[in-house]
Amino acid sequence: MKLNIVPARTGLQWVKLGMRTFFRQPLALTGLFFMYMAVVLVISQIPVLGPMLGAMLVPAATLGLMAASAEASSGRFPMPTVLLSAFRAGRQRARAMLVLGAIYTAGSLVATGLGTLLVGDAGSGAAADAQMPEVDTRTLLILLLHSPLVVMFWHAPALVHWHGVTPVKSLFFSVVACFRNFGALAVYGVAWVMVFVAIGFLVSSVGLMLGGLAVARSIMVPTVLILVAMFSTSLYFTFRDSFRADDATGEAGPPGEESHP
Template sequence: MKLNVVPARTGISWVKLGIRTFLRQPLALAGLFFMYMAVVLVISFVPVIGPLVGGMLVPAATLGLMAATAEASAGKFPMPTVLVSAFRAGRQRARSMLVLGLVYASGSLLATWLGSQFADPAPLSAATDPRVDVSTLVTLVLHTPLFLMFWHAPALVHWHGVTPAKSLFFSTVACWRNMGALTVYSLVWMGVFLLAGIVITLIGGLAGGASAARAVMMPAALLMAAMFSTSIWFTFRDSFSADPQPDAAPGPASPATDEDLR
């Protein structure tokens, strides 16, 4: 396994490739994303153990969406079974994925609990309080290291057979070394989401006012989130290179180029 350091402009290619691949298989990729969201949300509502189990499934489900993107990028139609790819690559890798899930769930619950300690015991309504929700802000800040650790970790376990501890370390190092590309990637996606929100608001306003805009905002936001999730595969594919694994989906290829976008 080799870490690739890519130029900052590669972040733009990741966004383009994600959008292009999603538009090739919109029904399949959106359906898989909604399926993943539905399963995790339903499990999270189970009393006591729900949040922990739901969090444990996040790394495996993220890997499933990446595997679906890899198949769509190769011209294949991703089937629902691709979501459980993490548990079809052998007992050792399945066990490693569950370990990752336990670490992620524990870290996420801890970050959420710490953030809740900053909550205002008597908050004003969102309509009358212009201040930033400190609790939410702290929770997001505390989740940032967790996101970096797990950005590539599930894929490293699945496609490279890396141990959970090493996958978390290598993911953090890869994100740090390619921070320029990831920063551009994040900024471009922020711009895409903002532009989509403006367009939806304008169309909704012309079609039926604010109520119509609000009615389509949530479905549109979920579709954009599905499109974003599609692009994550390319950030991994270009950050690591290795010989393809015989028992897994297509592994990382060469870094994205303009040729990939044609």
């Protein structure tokens, strides 16, 4: 497995590939994303252990959605079982994915606890008093503290599954790849923000014209979920073009067409 450095403009290509692949199988990819969300929602309702079990599934679910994107990009219909890809590649890699899940859960608990400790309920209280629930200092801080986890786990599940990298090494390689391809990921992120803002503005404007604020809100929720499903489809391409299989190792790369800018 070798790191592949790509130019910044590749970030736009990742967005385009994600959209193109999503529209090849929109119902399947949206359904798989909703299925994952439903499973996490149900598990999170389990007292005490629910949130931790849900967090442990994040790396495996990320890999499952990437595998679904790989199937769709190759012209195949992604079946629901693709979400279990992380646990169908042998005992060793399934165990490694569970280790990743445990590390992610621990990191998430630390980030959430630290954010709560630093801000407490003050941020939420101030937001409630100002009747501006969207401005929540505690939530924003917790999201910021999760940023290192996002970088560490951006490529890690795919590296474990498709290249057989150990959990700790996969986290290290993910960080290195994100920094080495920072330009492409920055363009990728900005492009997706612009897509979300543009489509959100268009949909909300149509909703306001059709029936006011209530209608706008009612159609914005499914629109945002579909956009997130489309974004998750594009994650596969950020991995595929950031790494390539080393023929000398015999490791298999991800399925789908090989395309490295």
